[in-house]
Every structure is written in structure tokens, then in C-alpha cells.
Amino acid sequence: MGELKPTRQVTIEGGASGTSGFATTKLEALLAWARKWSLFKYPFVTACCGMEFMALTSPRFDGSARFGAEAPRFSPRQSDLLWVVGTISQRQAPVLKRIYEQMMEPKWVLAFGTCASCGGFYDNYATVPGIDKIIPCDVYVPGCPPRPEAVLDGLMLLQDKIQRGATGDRRPGIVKPREDPVRDLVQLRKKSSLEQGNS
Amino acid sequence: MSQRVLETLKEKFGDAVLETHSHLGDETAVVSPERWKEIARFLRDDPSMAFDMAVDLCAVDYPDRTPRFEVVLHLYSISKRHRLRLKARVGDAEGEKAEIDTLTDVWVGLNWFERETYDLMGITFKGHPDLRRILLYPEFEGHPLRKDYPANKAQPLVPYRTEEEAGVPLDKLAPFGPDEGMPFGRRVFAVDRGES
């Protein structure tokens, strides 16, 4: 599965100035490929989602090993993927920020579960409404807790993002639900709120 | 069975037992806060009571009453298998002077329960060895479980990032607006009273 296909996503820039542009982008793609298959994770496990995280690493789903993200590093300095698994309370927020700051570049953050993504239904004095209020976040995996399959989707979204590199689309990825009963409703609301904003 | 406990209490302490009732199998005695510790010590040490375990301690806020708070203690006797709910009413209408004696020297296990009640409800336990906040952080102001504390008034320790810093939208659109579906939090008037 690890077949090297760097040319597929390489965009040739600065071709007019010679071959150097070509070589740089190719190296970037190679680095990105290496990075996306060897993510060292730091599990910042706080709450309920930790149980699904255990299930994800266990034999049935074998979620992280198949993507080269199996080995956990319990020092933030050695890891490049921060899994924020569970609710972040206001008391926990400085800890999370500090751990994120201790990590070396390049680093990515995966918000595991609704609480980490947006605070979930804990809309109160104690809970941070989403880790993106404190640190940048690359992939959101909603679900309370998300099924391991959804987390695998999130991991693949992250891999795509890493492969796109610094020049590609930097917006965070959001795992889509398999079936979205309120999708139409949400889009209607978005549409109406946009119209109201414009008028 | 626990009815006997209530009768003994009334006999022994007379006026200090303000009120007793028995409802759905739960026996309750409301006692005067001045003799809180004395009654607790009696309940633990008397062989016919033998309440060796303090199961739970919490407080309930009734903003319309004076005294405003009820400190509720649940006791259980492992040997006699009976239970008792002991209450004391403290605090004035503004939530000040909510003080009661600590029971940590009667039941060691109440240490954290008292800290929690202090933290969330703001009841001071006189003589507690280590009365710090336990669930919230020291910088937190106010006591969230009081009815006049707004439920969503957060006091962040880390300043939130703004959308300019992040470069991506941070506010998520809820699938249901406040005008659709369940009016979650109908007690809005009661909750907001503290803000005005």
C-alpha cells in the first residue's frame, strides 16, 4: 500500500527558472508522504472518548497501526500528532495549550469527538467550547463518541492534508456523518442566515 | 426501622431537631446548625445508631427561602443497615453567612465532599483542615451551583483565539436554532437573575 507516487500530487512551480522548482516540490511531496505514514501520536485522553480510543487501538479496528500512527509518544517533544480525546474543561485548557506549544513543527491536531470539536452539549461554565478556541485544529471528528470507523475517516483526511502540504488547502477537515438526517436543514439555515446577512 | 432513629433523636436533642419526616422510605431530620456536630457525633458513636458511613454530603439552594441553603447529609450504617438524611439550614437571602461546622473529625470521608460543597455552593465549613476549591480552579469567582450563577458564564484561564488569529471560522452553526425544536433551558429567567 505504500507505493510511492510522488508525481501524482506534485505541482510544478517556477518551471521557467529551470529544474530547481521541480526538484523542491518533489522532495516536499516525498517528505509529506513519509510524514503521513509515520505519525507519532500523543494521546491527550481526558474523557469518554478515551474508551473508543482504546477500542480503536485494539485488534478489531486496529485503527492507528494500519496508518503508521501506532506508536504513542508520551513526550510532546517527540510526537507530531496531538489527539485531543474528550472534553477539555477550563481547568484543563492551560495544560493543553502548553502541551501543544511543546510539540515540534510540523505538528497536527486531531479533535476526537464532539466535545473536543465544539464543546458538545456541555454549553456551560466549565467547558471550553471546542479546542480550536485555544489551539489550531486540523481535523474534526464529530460523534459522541465517534465510532472507530469515523476516526479512520478522520485519519485519512489528515493524511490527505499532510500530503497537500503547505501550499495546498489548509482548511481543517471535518469527518462527514454517514447519514445526515439534518443536512438539508442545516444547509437551509446556512442559506437563510447568509441571505439575512447580505440584506 | 429508621423511624426509631428519628424518635431517639427527638428524645435526645429536643428542640435542636426542628422537623422530622418520613417520605418514600427516606427518613429525614432537620436539625439546628449550632448542634450539627454534636448530633453527628452522637449518631456515629451511639451503639443503637452506629452510622459508621457518611455516604454523601451536598447542599441545595432555595433562593426564595431564608435560610437559603440546605446542607444535606446522608448516613448509612453498615451493621444496622439503616439510613438517615440529616439536614441543616444555613445562610441568608444574599448567600452570605453560609457557615456550618465541619464534620471531617467525625467522618474522615467527608473531607472532599465538604470541599466540593464549598466549591460549588459556597458553604463554608468551619474548622475544615484544607478548605480549597476542588473541582474548579482557584481563579474561579463565584459558586456555580447557586441558582443565581448563570450556567454558561465561563471564566476562561486561557484567552480564546479570535477568528483573525485562526484564519478559519471558529463559530459552528448549530443544527437547530433557538427557535426550533426543544427550548432547552426554560429557566432562563431564573438563571439570568444574577446578571441583571
Next chain:
Amino acid sequence: MEPIDLDLEESELELPSEPMHLNMGPSHPAMHGTVRIVLELSGETIVKSDVQIGYLHRGFEKMCERGTWNQVFPYVDRLNYVSPMLNNVGYALAVEKLCEIEVPERCQWYRMILGELSRISDHLTCNGAMAMELGAFTPFLYYIKAREMVWDILEEETGARLTHSFGRIGGMAHPPTPALKDMCRNAIPAILKLVEEGEGMLLRNRIFIDRLENVGAISGKDAIALSWTGPCLRATGVPYDVRKAHPYLKYDEVDFDVPVGTRGDTLDRFLVRLGEIRQSARIILQCCDRMPDEGPVNVDDPRFVFPPKRDVYTTIEATIQHFKLVMEGAKVPKGEVYSYTEGGNGELGFYIVSDGTGTPWRVRIRPPCFPITQGLSELINGGMLSDIIPVFGSLNMIGGECDH
């Protein structure tokens, strides 16, 4: 070799020393809860410790005061997220006690089956995670495999793997599926076999035993004084189990034993949990034999129970009833009640106060882990630094429950 300085006495040759302060947590690899322990160390011995919780305080009790009585169920799920059904059942029983209703017999058996499945899942997770933190990764994988089997049944029944939100006031969200009994009868032997295999790997391992035996011991008297309940109290030899002492549901009609330990050390707590898995399996099999296949699951009381969905769309009475239950919530009579059940970690109490409206005035949970975590400091003081991990693991501190 001669001393460095001949003029000095021997004692003066020692370097001055002061205790070292060490901060463990709140994000520590070997602790699966969010807890912070500030330690004062002399060498490797713990002199003093300060356990700080609250890193997962999510305002459960405040949130309960905002919705209706039925809207508390999702929050209850996430208290002890390793055994959500036990919390669901505990809360439902508390509200039913205040409303003075009793669910039909079929529902009682159903609640027992789901609750005991949750208890198995809880104990498997606790023991597995503790073993993993001590370096035994294989038994952890075995236990998680067994837990997946439990979760398969629960998912089939409730629709969710972990947070079911399946309890309702006066019944359950759905009646049991026809396959429930067969699934349980097939899965239980497989789960017990996996438990046995994992147990064989651990209990015949000298290193594992040495790290647990006589570590973190506590006497029964001290444990009672600290308000301990559940497996941790039973490990000290006190046979207090709410299911036996004050039976609720149908626990007085099934045959099961209460495993107790003798020394109250970490090994005893481990063994008590293993014993309880077997007892839970016994209870489930008995429930499967005795649960009727037909009959109502919800009480026939329109004040609390939602009407069938089919009627809501066709009859005006059911529509009004549904509307009132959703918009105003079930009106729970005025009063207060303390209800206690046996949760995964001990006595799970709910003290609820109602002012007669559809919204709870106060929902107070008595979390079993809270006093247990309080005792942690006592258990580790005077011990070695490395003993914290097995002791903490065996207490099974669940952040959501302990920090509300």
C-alpha cells in the same frame, strides 16, 4: 581509601538533602484518568501527596437543572462512561421512586441484563487498563476483545456502542430485541473464556503479582470511614453490596455471590473485579431464563411515558400527550428522594429534588469514585513512586464521574 577531609565527622560528609517535588499529571501516560498528583519525594519514597481532581468538571449538576427530567439521561451516560447503562438505570430508578411508579417485570429483567453487561464492560476495562499500565499489553488486548463482544450486544439493543441514553422514566426507550437472549447465551461463555485466558497470563506472572501484592493495602474500618463502597470496599472484606443489602429490581430473586477480599490490597481489588465479572455473567444467564418474551416494557402511565409513535401521528390524545411531555417534560411530584444502586464502582446515589415542574430543581449524584479517589493519597503515602500506577489503576477512577 581515605576520607576526603579528615577533619570532618562522618555525618558531616553527607550532602544536605531536601525532598523533591514532582508533578504527575494531569496528562500522564500511565494514568487513564485526568488527575494531578503533587508528590513530595524522599528518594523514591513518597512522603506526602496531594491529589487534585476536577480536570474533567463539566458541570453535570448545573446542566441537569436546565432541561427536562428525561433530558438528564444523556448527561448521566457520560458520568461513568465505562458503564453507562448502570447510571441510566440508577437515575431512572431514582425518578421512579419519587414518582412512585414501578416498571413492569419484563423491564426489570431487561434493565438487569443491560446493567450487568455494563458492569462486565466496566471491570474488563479497569483490569485491562491496569494491566496495560503495568506493561502487560497482551491481556489488555484480550480484555478489550471481550469488551467488544459486550458492546456488540449493547449496540444491537440500544443502537450505540458506548453512550446509550437508553433509559426512560417508567421504562426503556425500546423493548428488547428478539435476539437478546441468544446473543447473551452465545457471548457469555466466549467472554468468560477470554477473561480466563487473560487471568492466566497475569496471575501466573511473578512480576505482576509482586507489584500488586501488599501494595496499597487498607483496612475495612478505614475504608468505611473514607466512605468507600463497591469493589474497593469489598476487597477489604466488608461484604457490602447494594444488590444484596437493599435489593432493587429483581436482584433478590437471582442467585449470586458477593466476592470479597481479605487484605484490601491492590491484588485483592483486581481479584474482586474478576470475581464480579463471573457473578455478573451468572446473573445475566439467570435473567435470560426468567425474562418473559411478551408483555409491556413501559408503565402504562401517560404522565411519564411517551405514547407509541404510531399513535402520535394518528390520534389527537397521543399527540397532545407527546407534545406536553416534550415541551414541558414529565411532571415529577414535589419532593426529594435519595436512591442508591450498585454502580460499577460502588454505591451510585442520586439525590433529586423536584419542585413539581418538568425541570429538576436539583440533581445530585453521589459518585462512587469520589471518596475512593480521596483515599488515594492515604494509600500511596509511604510507598514507592512506582506503586502509584497499580494503586491508581485498581481504584478505577473515572474522570466523568469523579469530577461530575
